[in-house]
Each structure stands twice: as structure tokens, then as C-alpha cells.
Amino acid sequence: MFRRSERRDDAPDDATRTARAAASQAFLALDDEQRAAADAVQTADQLGGARPLGPEWAQVSKAGDRATEAYLATTAQFPLDGTGPVAGARQADERALREIEAARDTIRRFRTTHARTLDEAAHELRALPVAVQEARTALVAARGAVQTADASGTRSRRAAERLAEAERAATALDAAGQGIRERRAAAARTLELARSAATLAAEAPRAATGVRSAFTSVATRRAAAATKADRIPPALSALRREFSEPCSTDLADAERKARAALGAVDRAIARAHELADAGEWDDAADAIAEARSQLSAAEQAHDSVAGRLADLREVRADPGKLAADTRFVLRDAQRLVVDRGLVKRFGPILDAQSVRLQNAQDRLTGFHPDYWLYLSELRGVRQRAQEVVADARSAR
Numbered sequence: 001m002f003r004r005s006e007r008r009d010d011a012p013d014d015a016t017r018t019a020r021a022a023a024s025q026a027f028l029a030l031d032d033e034q035r036a037a038a039d040a041v042q043t044a045d046q047l048g049g050a051r052p053l054g055p056e057w058a059q060v061s062k063a064g065d066r067a068t069e070a071y072l073a074t075t076a077q078f079p080l081d082g083t084g085p086v087a088g089a090r091q092a093d094e095r096a097l098r099e100i101e102a103a104r105d106t107i108r109r110f111r112t113t114h115a116r117t118l119d120e121a122a123h124e125l126r127a128l129p130v131a132v133q134e135a136r137t138a139l140v141a142a143r144g145a146v147q148t149a150d151a152s153g154t155r156s157r158r159a160a161e162r163l164a165e166a167e168r169a170a171t172a173l174d175a176a177g178q179g180i181r182e183r184r185a186a187a188a189r190t191l192e193l194a195r196s197a198a199t200l201a202a203e204a205p206r207a208a209t210g211v212r213s214a215f216t217s218v219a220t221r222r223a224a225a226a227t228k229a230d231r232i233p234p235a236l237s238a239l240r241r242e243f244s245e246p247c248s249t250d251l252a253d254a255e256r257k258a259r260a261a262l263g264a265v266d267r268a269i270a271r272a273h274e275l276a277d278a279g280e281w282d283d284a285a286d287a288i289a290e291a292r293s294q295l296s297a298a299e300q301a302h303d304s305v306a307g308r309l310a311d312l313r314e315v316r317a318d319p320g321k322l323a324a325d326t327r328f329v330l331r332d333a334q335r336l337v338v339d340r341g342l343v344k345r346f347g348p349i350l351d352a353q354s355v356r357l358q359n360a361q362d363r364l365t366g367f368h369p370d371y372w373l374y375l376s377e378l379r380g381v382r383q384r385a386q387e388v389v390a391d392a393r394s395a396r
Contacts, residue, residue: 012086019093020080026100027071033107034064037118044114044121046179053114060110067103071096124180131187132173138194139166145201154208157282159200166193200282208281211272214288218295222265225295228302229258235305243312244368251308254301261298265291312371319374323361326378330354333385336392345395346388353381 012020041057074096078089111118146163149156172186232255239248272287315322330353337346360377363370 011082012080012089016080016086016090016093019090019097020075020078023071023074023093023097023100026097026104027068030064030067030100030104030107033104034061036122037061037107037111039125040118040121043125043180044117046181047121047124053117057110060106063103063106067096067099070099124184128180128184128187131184131191135170135173135187135190135194138191138198139170142166142194142197142201145198149201149204152205153279154204154281155279156200156204156207157280159197159204159282162193162197162200166190166197169193204281207285208276211276211281211284211288214285215269215272218265218269218288218291221292221295222262222269225258225265225298225302226262228299228306229255229262232258232302232305235302235309239305239309239312242309243316243372244366244370246370247312247372248305248308251305254305258298258301261294261301264294265298268294308372311375315371315375319361319364319371322375322378323357326357326382329382330357330385333389333392336389340392340395342392342395346392349388350385353384357381 038057038061041053045052045054074089074092078084078086078092080086080089142159142163146156146159149159166189169186169189173183173190236248236251236254239251268287268291272284272291275281275284275287330350333346334350337343337350356377360374360381364374
């Protein structure tokens with residue numbers, strides 16, 4: 001027989017085991033709730049809410065910590081595996097359960113008080129891994145697209161640069177010390193750049209095709225622009241011969257501008273060919289765009305002279321027609337202003353245009369009148385009247 005000091009307590013009964021199971025289940029639930037709330041509070045504070053929740057949560061969390069300590073102390077004192085005492089275990093578990101439930105209730109009240117802020121933070125926590133994975137997937141796809149473009153001989157410099165930017169942005173996805181705000185921004189930036197890189201790489205073959213076809217069209221347009229440049233001197237001579245000096249003074253440099261633009265066109269085309277031969281299709285496309293811009297400048301230099309000559313000849317043939325057309329526009333604006341009761345606001349403006357029109361007609365005198373000033377003034381009157389009409393229609 002055992003001496004009394006060597007005997008163990010009796011095995012735990014069903015009530016004791018039930019109390020332990022209830023306490024254990026509540027403890028696990030508390031642990032989950034406390035951890036989730038702590039993560040949400042940390043995220044909410046990182047996102048910058050109306051006020052930090054950390055200090056208030058620290059007090060709430062202490063209740064959970066005390067309940068946890070009480071449960072762990074109970075299980076250590078009463079292991080229920082035959083190695084420790086049984087008497088008093090049920091009562092200890094019931095006390096631990098009450099403390100756990102009180103802590104859970106405190107946490108639930110805290111979450112209810114700050115439900116909106118914590119729910120938004122919890123949503124961010126759930127969404128962040130998805131966003132990070134999406135960014136990484138897009139980055140892998142971008143790498144593949146850039147490599148494919150390079151291998152096909154249609155390398156895209158812009159795609160490579162955009163991919164490098166995406167790679168740099170991706171370093172912040174898992175960098176130490178990065179908060180959720182920074183990681184979320186890094187994921188969005190990485191995704192945007194990676195998708196852009198993939199798109200540019202996919203478009204590289206089309207860019208190459210576009211550059212190749214542009215060489216022909218730009219060469220044709222260049223030849224036409226050179227022909228127009230040759231026409232500037234005779235057109236300018238006719239202007240000077242048929243009209244007074246002020247009508248062409250501002251166009252004296254037109255031929256030089258056209259020739260300079262054509263020279264820039266030739267340099268841009270040569271550069272585009274060099275880049276295309278090197279497989280730099282993005283830069284070649286930029287050079288083509290520059291050539292077209294310079295072609296427009298050369299064409300504009302010609303059109304300014306030829307257009308001026310045609311306009312002045314038309315005005316000289318019938319100065320009164322332009323004045324009548326302008327007066328019609330002016331009167332139409334005046335009728336609208338009167339109909340809408342806006343005479344006080346717009347009447348003085350239109351009266352000034354009437355005076356301007358009359359003064360332009362009065363100055364049209366002499367053997368070589370300044371038709372260009374006359375045309376410019378009447379165009380100005382029409383434009384101002386049209387602006388008044390637009391303002392009057394939009395006015396209350």
C-alpha cells in the first residue's frame with residue numbers, strides 16, 4: 001500500500017474536463033481576437049486616422065494579457081494529465097473563463113467603438129497581400145515581355161526604362177521598416193510601371209513598322225516642303241510689289257525660317273535611320289516626330305506668305321464685303337445682348353468694336369493702303385464679337 005503522501009488525486013471527472021475545455025476554447029478565441037485587433041490598430045495608426053488608437057488599445061490589451069496569464073497559470077497548476085492535482089481545477093478553470101470572457105467583452109466594446117476605423121484597417125490588411133502578389137505577377141510578365149521584344153530585334157528603350165523603374169519600386173514591397181501605407185503605395189506603383197513596361201514592349205513591333213513606313217511619307221512631304229520653300233521668294237516679291245511695305249514686313253524672314261527647318265528635317269531623318277539600324281525604335285520614332293514638327297514649321301513659313309498674298313488680294317478686290325460681313329457679326333452680337341438683357345454688361349464692349357470697325361475703314365486711304373492692318377482689325381472685331389456672343393449665351 002502507498003503511504004498517504006505518495007498518493008495522487010483521483011482522475012478528473014467529466015465536469016472538470018468540461019470546464020477545462022470551455023476555458024481552453026475561450027482562450028484560443030481571445031488570442032485570435034486580440035491579435036486581429038492589435039493588427040488592425042497598428043494598421044489604422046499607420047494609415048493616419050483621425051486620432052491614434054494605440055494608447056487606448058494598450059489599456060484594452062492589458063485585460064487580455066491578464067486573462068491569458070490567469071489561464072496559463074491554471075493549466076500549469078492543474079495539468080489534468082495525471083501529473084498534478086485535480087482538486088480545485090474546475091473552480092480555477094471557471095475563474096479563468098470568467099476573466100477571459102470579461103477580456104473578450106472589453107475587446108468587443110473597443111472594436112464596436114472604433115468599428116469603422118478598424119474595419120477599414122482590417123480591409124487594408126486583407127487587401128495588401130493581394131495587391132503585392134498582383135504587382136509581383138505583373139513584374140514577372142513585364143520582364144518576359146521586354147525580353148521577348150529584345151530577342152525579336154524590336155527593342156523598346158522606354159519599356160526597358162519603365163521595367164527598371166518597376167524593379168526599383170518593388171524593392172519597397174518587403175523592405176524592413178516599411179509600413180502598410182508605404183507597401184500599398186509601392187504595390188500600386190510597381191503594378192502601374194510593370195503594366196506600362198509590358199504594354200510598351202508589346203507595342204515595339206508596331207513602333208518599328210510605323211518608323212519604317214514613316215520614312216517614305218516623310219521623304220515625300222519633305223520634297224513638297226522644299227518646293228514650297230522655293231515659292232516663297234516670288235510670293236514675297238509679289239507682296240512687296242502689290243501692297244504697301246507694312247503688309248509684308250513681318251514676313252521678311254520667311255524663306256530663311258523655311259530653309260532652316262528643312263535642314264533640321266534632314267538631320268532628324270538621318271538620325272532616325274541611324275537609330276532604326278541600331279534597333280532603337282522608340283528613339284527613331286522620336287526622331288521622326290521631330291522631322292514632322294520641323295516640316296510643319298517649313299510649311300507654315302510658306303503658307304504665311306502665300307496665305308497673306310491671297311488674303312490681301314481678296315480684300316483689295318472688295319474691301320466693303322469684308323466690312324459688311326464684320327458688321328453683320330457685330331449686329332448679331334448686339335441683338336443677342338439686347339434680347340438677353342445684358343446691355344449694361346456687354347454693350348460698351350460691342351460699341352468699342354463698332355468704333356474700331358469704322359476707324360479701320362477710315363484709314364483705308366491712299367494709293368497703297370495698309371490692307372493688312374485693315375484685315376487684322378476686322379478679324380479682331382469679329383473675334384471679339386464672337387467672344388461676347390459666347391459669354392452672353394453662357395451668362396445667367
